[in-house]
Amino acid sequence: MATLGKDALLAMIRDGKAMTLKQELRLTALLSIPAILAQLTSILMQYIDASMVGRLGADDSASIGLVSTTIWLFAGVCNAATTGFSVQVAHLIGAGRPAEARSVLRQSMITILIFGLAVGLAGCLISPFLPTWLKGNDHITGKASTYFLIFSLAIPFLTLDFLASGMLRSSGNIKVPSMLNVMMGVLDVIFNFFLIFPAHNLQVMGIDFTLPGANLGVTGAALGTFLAEMITCFAMVYYMCFKSKELRLNHEHGSFKPRGQCLRKAFKISLPMGLQHIVMCSAQITITAIVAPLGSIALAANTFAITAESLCYMPGYGIADAATTLVGQSIGAARRDLTRRFANITVVMGMTVMGLMGVLMWIGAPVMMSIMSPVPGIIEQGTAALRIEAWAEPMFAAAIVSYGIFVGAGDTLIPCAMNVVSMWGVRITLSALFVLHYHMGLTGVWTAMCIELIFRGSIYLWRLKSDRWIKIKHKA
Template structure:
C-alpha cells in the first residue's frame, strides 16, 4: 500500500514538472532573473545608505563602528553561507535536471544546518562583543559603541543565517521576485524604526545607536517569518513543518562538495576586507569613516552588475543541470558584456557627483577629501570587480568551486591583504595605496577565472559523463 502511494505521488510530481517546464524556461531569462535581484540589492543599498545617513546624525564615530561591525558580521556569516550557497547551486542544478524532490530536500537541509550554525554565532557575538572588537584593532575610543552594537545585531545573527538559507533556496527555484518584495517591506520597517529610535519620534525612545541595532534585528525577524511561509511553498510538493527534520547524507555531501570551497573563497574575501579595515583603523578614525562612506557609494556602482552575476549563476546552473552546455558557456560572455557596460557608467556618474553626495553624510572636510580622492580609482576598480563576479559565478554554477577557491586564497592573501599593507602602511600611501592593491587583486582573480572558463573543463567533463550514461536517450541535449 505504501509503495502504491509513493508511486502515485511520484507520477503526480512528474506531471507537475512536465506541465511547468515550458513556463519555467520562459522565466529563466537573464533579465527576468536579474531585475528582481537588482531591486532587492538596491533596497539593501538604500537600507545601508539610510543606516549610514541616519547614524551620521549621531556621530562619525558611530558610523565608523557600524562600518567596522558590518565587516565583522560579513566574516562570521561565511560559516552558514557555505551551506546556503552550495545548496542554492545544487537546487538550481537539480531543478534543471527535473529532480524536484532532491531540490526540496536540499532546501530543507540548508535551512536546518544554517540555523544551527547561526545560533552558535549569535551566542558568541552576544557574550564577547568588546573582546572581539578589541582583538580586531578597533580604536579604544570606539569600543563602548561597538560593545552595544555588536552584542545586539550580532546576537541576532541566527536571523541572518535563516534569511540566507531561505532567500537563496527561493531565488534558485527561479522565483527572484519573492525575496525582492520581502526586501521592500523590511527596508520600510527598518527606516521608519531607525527614524524613531534615533530622533525619539513616532513614540519611540531616543536610543541612538542602540535603537539602530534593535531596528535591524526586528526588521530581520519580520522578514524571516514571511520568507519561511514562502519557502514552505517554493517547490512542487509543499514543505510541512514536520519535514524540517529530513536529512539525506548523500545530498548533504553534494552540498558540502560544492559549498565548502565557496565558504573558503568567501572567507578569504571577507577576512581580507577585515584586514584592510584594520589597516585603515591603524591610519586613523577619519580614514575609517571615509572608507565606510565609500563602501556606500561603491555599492551603488556595482550592485546592478552583481545582480546580473547572481542571475547568471542561477541560469547557468539550470542550463548545466539540463545538459545545455553550449548555451551555458555563451551565456557567461553575454552577461559579462552587459555588466561591464553598466558598472563603468555607474562609476563615472558617481565620480562626477561624488563630492556633494559625500557632503550629505558628513561635514568633516578631511573625510570628504579622502573620499573624493578615491572616486577616480573606483572607475578602475569596478570593471575588474565585474569581470571577477561574473566569471567566478559562472564557474561556481557548474561546480568548479575549488578552482575559484584556490585563486582567491592566493590573490586575496598575497595582493589584497599583503600588498595593501605594504603600499598603505609600509610605504605610507594610505588609502590610495590600499585601493591600488584592491584593484590589482580584482583583475588578477578575474583574468585567471576567465582563462579557466574558456577551457570549458567542467562543461566537457559533464557532457562526457552524460554521453557515457546514455543521457541523450532521455531527451537531454548534449552540447559540448
C-alpha cells in the first residue's frame, strides 16, 4: 500500500474515514517537522541577531531588553486578534466548507488591517515615555524609545503576517509559512549586518573590499527587523491570496465587508486570548521592572537568557501549531475520537522533544551565553538562569502544546484564565519575594519562573485529561 501524503491524510479527517495510529503519527510528524525546523532556524537567526547587538555593549543590549516585554505584549495582542479568524477557517475546512472559509478570510483582512494600524498608532504615542515607565536609567532610555517607535511602525505589517501565517496553517499548509518566517530571520540578520555596524574592510585573494555599513547601532537593529517583517508580510499575503489551493481569492468574487456573525465568533475566541496576553505580558513587564534596578548586566543577561532558552521551547510552539491544525480540523469534521488522539500524540511529542532540549541547554548553557555576549558578568548570570530553567522544559512543553490544542478547539476562556492565575499568582509573587526579600537577584527571578512553568504545565494536563474542552456540536 502506498504511503499517503499530508493532503490525503487531512482529507481522511474531513471525509470521516478511520485512521490507523501509524497514519495519525505520520500526519502529526508531517505537520510538526516543518514548523519545528522553521522555529529552530528562526531562533538561530535570533541568536546571530542578539550576538550582533551584544557586541555593542551592555547598555545597548539592555536598551532593547528594557522594551522587549512590551513588544511581546503588542505582538501577542495582534496575534490573538488574528486567531479568532484562523480557528473559524480551520473548523470550516475540516467541515468541508472551503467557500465559507474564504469568506471568513476576506472579512478578516480588512478587520485585521484596521486593528494593526490602531495598535501601531498606540505604540508610537507611548514610545517616548515607555522606557521611563519601566525604570530604565538615563543611559538607555533614548535608544530604547527609538527601538520601540520603529517596532510600532512595523505593527500593521506584522499583524497581516500573523493573519496570513495562521490562515495557511489552519488550511493544513505548515511548510510555506515556516519557510517564509525562516526567510524573515535571514533577512533580519542581513539587514542588521549592514545597518548596525560601520563599514567592513575585507581582503579576499589579495584584493581589498569595503562592505558598506550605516553604523546605526540599536536603531539599525530596529530598522533591520522592520524591513524583514515588511518583505515577509508581502510574500505571505501574496501566497495566501493567489497560490494557496484552499484559500486563494483570485478565482472567485466575494465581499470583504466584515459581517456581524463572523466578527462575533472571532471576538469570542480572540478576546480571552487578547486579555490573557495583556495580563501576562503586563506580568513580564513587571518582572522587567523588578530586574531593571539590578543594573545593565542583570537586565542584559535576562534578555539574552530568554533568547537562548527559546532554542528549547520553540520546537514546542512548532508542535503546538500542528496541534491547532489537527484538532481544529477534527473538531470541524465532528471527529471526537480523532480529536482526543491527536491531542495525546502532540502533547507526548512536545514533552519528549523539549525534555531532550532541556538536557542540552543545561550542558551547553555557558556556550550559548558566550555566543550572545562577550561580557563575563552577562555570561555568568545567564548561564545560572538557563540551568535553573532547564528543569522546567518538559512541563513547559505540556503547557505550550495543550494551549495549542485548546485554541484549535476554540476553547480559550478557561485556559487563558489558568495562564493569568499561574503567572500572577505564582511567578510574580515568587519573583518579588525572592528578589526583594531574599535578595537572590536574577537567580531568584528564574527560580520563580521554573516553579511557575511546572505548575502551569500540571494544571494544563489536568484540564486536557477531561473532555470539557472538546466542543463538538455537528459537522454542518
